Amino acid sequence: MKKMTAAAIYARISSDQTGEGLGVQRQLEDCRRLAKDRDWVIAGEYVDNDVSAYSGKPRLAYERMVGDIVERRIDAVLVYHLDRLTRRPVELEHFIDVCTVAGVDVTTVTGDVGLGNDNGLLIARITSAMAAAESGRKSARIRRKMLQNAQMGKPNGGANRPFGYESDRITIRDAEAAIIREVVSRYLDGESLNSLTRWMNEKAVPTSGVADSWSVRTLRPILISGRIAGLRDHHGKTVGPAVWPGIITPEQHETVLDTFASRHIERRPPHLYLLSGLxxxxxxxxxxxxxxxxxxxxxxxxxxxxxxxxxxxxxNASMLEEFIAPAIVLRLESPEIGPVLVARAEPGQHPEQLGEVVRAQQAMLQLAAMLGAGELTRAEFLEARKAAAARHARAVKRLDRVAGIRLFDGWASEGAAHMSAWQQLPLARRREIARTVLTSAVVQPRPRGARVLDPTRVELVWAT
Incomplete structure (x- = not known):
């Protein structure tokens, strides 16, 4: 009797602004149709709605599917397009390894790629690299747009309205504004945040977010934000006046910040951790x-x-830092550092140096495409890419210097980063560099019985 193929269907969409899940529903319908045409049994449907495959945030359905592949519960994976599965090369390589060990093939509705042969793998890797590059460019455009909005004093988006304001994020909600003014007054008179949150909970003051009750963690950001003073903050810094009215005065806001700093400065321990917050x-x-x-x-x-x-x-912090630090140094030496510097450079400034970096990046992508199309042999590709990478490294160094970003300043010779020099840097400098090149790192639970750090536990999400 012929064994039935147990297929998993994976669907994902990065942004579901309506909340109706229509994008993933269309993907599921097309995948179900393909499974029916192939006479495959659908063993499970795995859906990550409103979750990016580029940001590095956990995708619970994807991780559950990978677990089922490892457990040999799945014979094949159906996905609408490869970029629904992943937009990050490092994640693709891990997925390929898992599927290879389990003997699982991946089929797409669009028929653009299959992972069952060398050509399919090559095309998948090129497709993933180009998708990651496009996601990086899109992220840079969004960051610049957010900065522009901040400089114009416009409100940002988000699912929850700010406490003290209506859903338009501009009009003051009088009842909540009165609460904010009383909290500010009592805090400046010496009352603690713990006491204030207890008082708000006793009064049954509703929050404007998902939390059911008030805590120091939810009250503190409101109290120290520039928003309630009619100021626009961006990445924790005030960039100018906002288009909405303030609930308290800017002078009161400054007094709150000074009071907060004076109460916490004695308790704040020195930074002893390279990766805190990441x-x-x-x-x-x-x-x-x-x-x-x-x-x-x-x-x-x-x-x-x-x-x-x-x-x-x-x-263990030391064990993890010893694993991630060399990866940061290697990242600084790699061509992928170019988009980071391009994103951090001031828009419209240094066009010559920016152009050099972008052209060098495009040259390397073009070489990969030529390899995939059979226009270059592997030996020709490697030789050409070596020259292109050297050109890119020189362009990156020039941009780093003229734009004042100074990633390599004072420790890297000729733009090359080395572990020995990295270890001589003050911790504050290493933390600064880490936050420039690394967006976050996801740490998975330790396998039972493991006593050493398994590199597969750590997923690095690089800045682009």
């Missing part, structure tokens, strides 16, 4: 915090009142 829990997506139980530095997912952490993941 790590996320692979179980729940929560940001890992720094801890030091029994004097051992660790990054930990904590579960406390008002937080969304699972409390089920902890990793």
């Amino acid at each position: 790590l996320r829990c692979g179980r729940c997506g929560n940001t890992l915090v720094t801890t030091s139980p029994r004097g051992v530095r660790r990054y930990t997912c904590t579960r406390t009142p008002g937080s969304s952490g699972c409390g089920q993941l902890s990793i």
